[in-house]
Amino acid sequence: MKTLVINCSPKGARSDCLKLTKAFVKGLETDAEILHAAELTIRPCTGCYTCWRATPGVCVHHDDMPEVLEKLTTADLVIWSTPLYCYSMPAMGKAIIDRLLPLTCPEQKACEDGATFHPTRQENHTRHMLISGCGFPNRTHNYEALLTQFALTFHNEDFPRILCLEAPLLSIEEAAPAALPYLALVQQAGAEFLRQGNISPETQQRLDAPMLPPELYRAGTAQQA
Ligand SMILES: Cc1cc2nc3c(=O)[nH]c(=O)nc-3n(C[C@H](O)[C@H](O)[C@H](O)COP(=O)(O)O)c2cc1C
Secondary structure, eight states, X not given: OOEEEEEOOTTGGGOHHHHHHHHHHHHHTSOOEEEEGGGSOOOOOOOOOTTTTTSTTOOSOOSSHHHHHHHHHHOSEEEEEEEXXXXXXXXXHHHHHHTTGGGXXXXXXXXXXXXEEOOXXXXXXXXXEEEEEOSSSOSTTXXXXXXXXXXXXXXXXXXXXXXXXXXXXXXXXXXXXXXXXXXXXXXXHHHHHHHXXXXXXXXXXXXXXXXXXXXXXXXXXXXXX
């Protein structure tokens, strides 16, 4: 399975989320290519629509994005590895999402549920999944915006996902008794994905649970502050 990781963390290789993603990729038994957004030059979309009108499919910017688009459209699986920032993704990840515009056409189409979308310029088989970690111990009132954005951007409400609550624990040595079993579970999720194309409901349920009880975790962060 040709797998591309887009690491949206400004921390680059030191990212908590990348630890999760590497565990998942280990379960996939594949060598994934990792693009660190922090090391790429991705200029912000200027909204000129040149990629829709004057030069369909081609952006005015000359930076690293054409290479990203090429890799992204030829991968079987794209893993968006991103921390949660202000209930969404960091600006450098969002800059890449905005610059996906040349892959779409200006026409607007309606979905049955009332949503509107731009059809893609070329059909491709790429699956997109989300691996994200966050600093709070709760998903509700935290992940709604990112999940909605991802589902609408990639026209798939049922996209594969791993949302790790309390992700900073992954980088704290004393938290290893909680973090290592979680990473092993993420690897298992990768193995399931390889075998059956999805994460089993049992594994998903365990992945959705926080590593530590929220009260204990919150008390620990108060001590660190
Ligand atoms: C600017 C900023 C905004 C953040 N916003 C949120 C947030 O909305 N919800 C949350 O649970 N954690 C939030 N966090 C915490 C990060 O998601 C968390 O530390 C994560 O583990 C970082 O992952 P990384 O090491 O892969 O970058 C934020 C962190 C920063 C620096």
